[in-house]
Amino acid sequence: MFSLLSDQVPLARRRQLLLLTILAQVLFIVAVAAAGYATTAYGRVITLRTTPIDPRDLLYGDYVTLNYSISQLPTNLWREPGPRPRRGDPVYVVLRPVGQAYEAVRVYAKKPNVPADQVVLRGWVADRWRRNLHIRYNLERYYVPEGTGQELERRGARKPLLVNISIAPWGQARITGVEIVAPDSLGAPRL
Amino acid sequence: MSRKLLETDGPEWVKKGIISPEQQRQLLELYPEDVRAIGLLPLLGSLLVGLSALSLVAANWQGLPEWIRIGLLLGGFLGAYASGEFFLRRGNSSVGIGLVGLGLILFGAAIILTGQMYQLIGYDVTGLVAWAVAGTLLTYLYRSRFLFVLTVVIGGVVQGYTTGQLGAFSYAAAVLTAGGLGYYWWRRPDVFLGGVLASGLLWQTGLLIGHLHAKITWFFVPAMLIYAAGDWQTDRPAGRALQGPPLITAFVFMLGLALYGEVGSYAGMLRPPLLAYLAALLVVFVISLAGKRTRDRMGSATDWLLLLPGFYLSGGLPLAIASLVVLYAYSGAVLWRAQVEQNPDRVTLGTILFILTTMVAYFKLTWEFMDKSLFFLCGGVLLLGLSWYLRRRNTRASSR
Structure with missing residues (x-):
């Protein structure tokens, strides 16, 4: 790519690279849309x-x-041995239906296998206090x-x-x- | 010289016998008229049609099916790129590059709107970094100063959004600006682009320092690294342009320190661990000096006087005095170099810096102790005397 700065690059080569750059932009937008669509189509x-x-x-x-309601979780849901997760660490939160909505039951550092009625949601520790973890799910x-x-x-x-x-x-x-x-x-x- | 000047003043020169009509014609041929492929009216007309289409789409955006929305977003930037290329091929470079720039902006809009459509954006930085990548690639492909500036701005916006809204710092965007655009500038040095690039990088540096909650004086380590890059640049004016923004921020910072010293909440954010800070700054200093030596510009080493860490002195007055000493050392050095090099521009700059420093010093040191009418009288006399003295030296320097 850096060779583009010299004046010896033929015009045809430049146009070819230009087409590739623009094609990549189109593909990027399509990929974002496809990921969004697929998450709905195949998701639970x-x-x-x-x-x-x-x-x-x-x-x-x-x-x-x-x-x-699952943004603030009590620390006792943490099910891994060793120290509690730190800020920025990824965590996997296991959810179970309670009434109208799902609530958190356990928190892991690695993705666990769960029974069919439960789901796993990935999150990140945004902040932690003595008794609570603040989880960000994006x-x-x-x-x-x-x-x-x-x-x-x-x-x-x-x-x-x-x-x-x-x-x-x-x-x-x-x-x-x-x-x-x-x-x-x-x-x-x-x- | 421009064609405009030749057209307006040329007949006068011919009349006075400075050049012959034949020479005037030859001179005019040297500056060919820009190819104006389209007039103003069609441009305005298409702009209005475009605006009406835009408002029609914006009003019905939510009601449109998703695939049409995606199609419109893709069509928007593809159309802009295509028409830009069309005008470039017809030799109308300013309209062409303008349209390519519009395409780049529309690509950014497409990223954001697609993300919103699927509720994906918000915490994801990848999309925004892709925008900066596209800008860098197009800058290289078109070798355009306009796209360069646009990409610096995009990098700054992406970084501002990332730190402000997402509470993260995108190292990818920073590396892209410093590496991608920095290398472009390195190979194709340019005065204006040097200033823009340095300002963009300083903005991102400031955001990084804020994001890390580091002591604010750490800012000057990366800032002076940018300065040092200017020392190694073979093109002297372009290198100097890159060094302008770091020096300006250092000067303004010292000025603020002299004026406000220890007051306010930032006193605790001033002093990093002495050894670590000095060691880091020393490394940058050595890099910079090596560059100056290699490129034979040792005279500009006095710029580093601004970086004397006077802020390690605690307390109100000692800190103010230390900052003033640094400021005086720097502006004095600028004046001294101007004298040696007999550079009138630098004499003006040095004079302004010197007077600015004197005003701050005077204000800081006497405001509390003097009767106010006496304060203004003495200040006025001091400035008048100073300007008289500097002007006298100035005339002497230029007459020598």
Whole structure:
């Protein structure tokens, strides 16, 4: 690539490389879209519950920040021998359905095998305190369809939201939708 | 000289007999008119049509099926690249490169919008780094200064987003800017690009220091490494341009230290472990000196006076005085070198730095002890005297 800086490179070669560069950009966008699509198509859908947060912090322009019930985990769920994980370490959180949503039951450093009713979600230790681990799942942002952010913000601040997550067999996870829990659970509007 | 000047002043020169009409024609031939492939009106027209298409798409974005959205994003940057290439082949390079730049920006928009569509972006830096990679590749392929500047800006934006929003530092983006664009500049030295590159790298360095919560003075180790790269550059003006931003930040930092000293919350962030800091700085100093020696520019070694670590002195007044000594040493050295080299530009620069330092020193040392009217009177007299003295030396230097 560095030889491109000299003036001896023939024009045809330059054009060829240019085409490759642009083709790579197209492939990159298609790959991002395909990964997103495949995660939904082949993934297993679970539901997570959010915890209400300070409404002033919830809405940032075109996305809302979500804080899950599984974002803060008690340290006693850690099932590995040796010291507790440090900041930035990857962890595998085993989830089990409890009522409407999934909740954490155990935390491992390596991906464990689990029974069919349980799922494994990958996360990273964002912070740790004496009794708690703060886990980041890279699912904390939801890009809202235009105009619905305010509504989500208002409801989400008072009541937990239910967030549908699709987990692909290869571990990638993404949000597929956010539901507002209606008081009578009738006619819950979907966003 | 430009064609414009020849066209406006040329007839006058012919009239005064400085050049003949034939010579004027020959001179004009040296500066051919830019090929204007399209006029302004069609350009404005297509811009408006483009804007209407854009607003139509933006208004219906959520309602469109996913594959159409992806198609529009791909079509957007592919169209821009293709039309850019079209204009370049017709010899209209500014419009052509402008469109390629637009394509690069649209590629970034496509990364972000695709990520949002699938709720993927947010914590993933790879996509944004891919944007900077594309910019670097296009800069090499088109060998364009505009794309170079655009890629430096993209690198800075990506790094700002990564540190600010994701709480991480993208070493990939930093290495790409320093290595990819740095090597480009190294091989094709350029004054303007040197300044832009150094500023972009300093911005990323600042973000790294903030991200690591390191003592702020560590900033000057990588900053002076950029400076040292300028010493090794064979093209003297380009190397000097790369060294400008590090020197400016060091000067402004010292000025701030002299003015505000120990106050504020950053006093505890000032002093790294003495030995480690000095050792690191010494290594960079040796690299820089070796470069100056090899390229025969030892005179500029006085720049390093700005890096004297006076900030290890604690307390309000000693710290301020130490910073002022550093500032005086530096601006004095600039003036002295200007005198030796008889460089009028440097005399002006040295004068400004010297007066700036004097103002800060005066303000710092006398504000609290003097009656205010006396303070301003003495300050004014001091500055007038100083400017008179420096101007006299200036005239003497240039008449010699």
